[in-house]
Amino acid sequence: AQSVTQLDSQVPVFEEAPVELRCNYSSSVSVYLFWYVQYPNQGLQLLLKYLSGSTLVESINGFEAEFNKSQTSFHLRKPSVHISDTAEYFCAVLGYNNNDMRFGAGTRLTVKP
């Protein structure tokens, strides 16, 4: 089975500052990796995903994540955050050929003016 550890439960940051949300995973098989975002009282929205190929993946709203197999990490980064990025972010892992998606505990990103 897979597991995910999000290293920070809360990350406060000022507007326009860079941010990194850290995610490490554990798995005995190859994996797909995801970042989801959850705004208050809403479901999860897929932010970006790593399936195969290029290890750097980007979202349409400026986030990016890099798959690092040797360090089993999939950290999420944004060079300049906005107030509207305030939300909870979940890292998730899915092993090849199984249907048991595991989520991290979440990181609450708070962007302050």
Add this chain to the structure above:
Amino acid sequence: KAGVTQTPRYLIKTRGQQVTLSCSPISGHRSVSWYQQTPGQGLQFLFEYFSETQRNKGNFPGRFSGRQFSNSRSEMNVSTLELGDSALYLCASSPIPTELGPEQYFGPGTRLTVT
């Protein structure tokens, strides 16, 4: 294309009652997964259905059950409710079984409060 819809959005029940939650997947999606989200336990996988068959089940007691209909709509049922069942229940759909393709799209959730 309409997203995943879940009904009801909010629900209050008392201990010992049972509850049924409904999920309508994105049109054309045949796989539906259910998750429980609580502050203490985070997101936990309940079960996945594909073509009316349960394909995988998480570590939950038998009070939690589900089913999927021929139109891919899914329901989950919780019997003999306990206070600890208070949670946000999320449904996610995908076009194919998860192990063949990982795209999952989530609904807004049903907030269940047990008193």
